Amino acid sequence: MALMASNKLVRGVSSPAAGSRVAARPLLPSRRLVQVPKTVPGAAAVEVPVAQLPLADRKQLAEEWGYKSIGSELPDNVTLTDIVKSMPQDVFKLDMVKAWGAVVTTLASVSASLYLISVSPWYLLPFAWFIAGTAFTGFFVIGHDCGHRSFSDNKLLEDIVGTLAFMPLIYPFEPWRIKHNQHHAQTNKLVEDTAWHPVMPSELEKWSPTQKAIYKTFLGSPLKLWASVGHWWIWHFDLAKYTEKQKPRVLVSLAACAVAAFVGMPVLAYYTGLAGVAKFWLMPWLGYHFWMSTFTVVHHTAPHIPFKPAEQWNAAKAQLSGTVDCEYPRWVEFLCHDISVHVPHHVSSKIPWYNLRKANDSLKQNWGEYMTSCTFNWRMMKTIFTELHVYDSKKNYVPFDQAQPEPFFEVQRKVIPNTV
Secondary structure, X not given: OOOOOOOEEEOOOOOOOOOOOHHHOOOOOOOOOEEEOOOOOOOOOOOOOHHHOOHHHHHHHHHHHOOOEOOOOOOOOOXXXXXXXXXXXXXXXXXXXXXXXXXXXXXXXXXXXXXXXXXXXXXXXXHHHHHHHHHHHHHHHHHHHHHOOOOOOOHHHHHHHHHHHHHHHOOOHHHHHHHHHHHHHOOOEOOOOOOOOOEOHHHHHHOOHHHHXXXXXXXXXXXXXXXXXXXXXXXXXXXXXXXXXXXHHXXXXXXXXXXXXXXXXXXXXXXXXXXXXXXXXXXXXXXHHHHHHHHHHHXXXXXXXXXEOHHHOOHHHHHHHOOEEEEOOHHHHHHOOOOOOOHHHHHOOOOOHHHHHHHHHHHHXXXXXXXXXXXXXXXXXXXXXXXXXXXXXXXXXXXXXXXXXXXXXXXXXXXXXXXX
């Protein structure tokens, strides 16, 4: 099905009048077509999954949604093992100099950013906090490699380094490792995935008015870029979420967090006051969560990438085609140790951070026609904020206000930039 040159196509709605709600928003994939006047901006609809569309149509949708490219559908007979084997074997090799180099880089950049905070006048503090939050993200990436066993051949060393790296973030290493591995094993699998799962309609119906207000605020606006704070709290401190066998190691991680929170924070408060805790830890910590949320939501939330029930789920499609390759400013990627180069990490989590670019180049060369790529931009984020909320088996997502327009979302659709 080709998108018509003389008309725009909108998902199953009656022909809207100019200036209607439908005309003002980027519309998501559907399997029904309704023809509307060419003057309707930003509308697009498809009657088959986006990956099955011709290249010209996917290019048009990619432009409307803020992506550089949207891949075609990976053949069913391609396995994840096939994709892994296509990469050079040296991308799996560990290099202790580079691994510890990341530790040195993060310690140096965090120290420098904290010094910058200490000398910055009030009006430059937001800039200093942003730099510090980006540097703090390096701690997470170091622990992240330890959790995936791609830092060292010594698992005990990885557990120690991972726990220590997560302590400044008050992030429990072992609970995160367990739940994060579930995300990798079940990426984009309905119900099972633990990262950026769309809201299920049955769950939405159970929400109280207060819950609806909270979830819509934090999942349907730019505040989504701090939603990982909620994920951090809900998923990682509840012992009931872990088996009896897992609990001893989980408790060690929780004890490390307790030391950071109940020893480290009082020491910081003693020397800098409560204002100093906010200035030197809380704001950089929120900066870290900005990047944690931003990286992961962009990697795993897109109009054309479906969450599939278990019986339809395909590991190769989920990891290669269901993960978005997004570019950020180079200084951000440097301080965050290339965690944003995410597709090869999902193809094989055993690839250490310093080999991700080489692995990504190989994937693009061999499988690039099946991959989605972008550069971080407002148009893409606007779609994520205002449209991609609730699971729909045919359209992938529908917005919270699908049934009835809500001012909270309508205002955002008008004021958030649509630039690429």
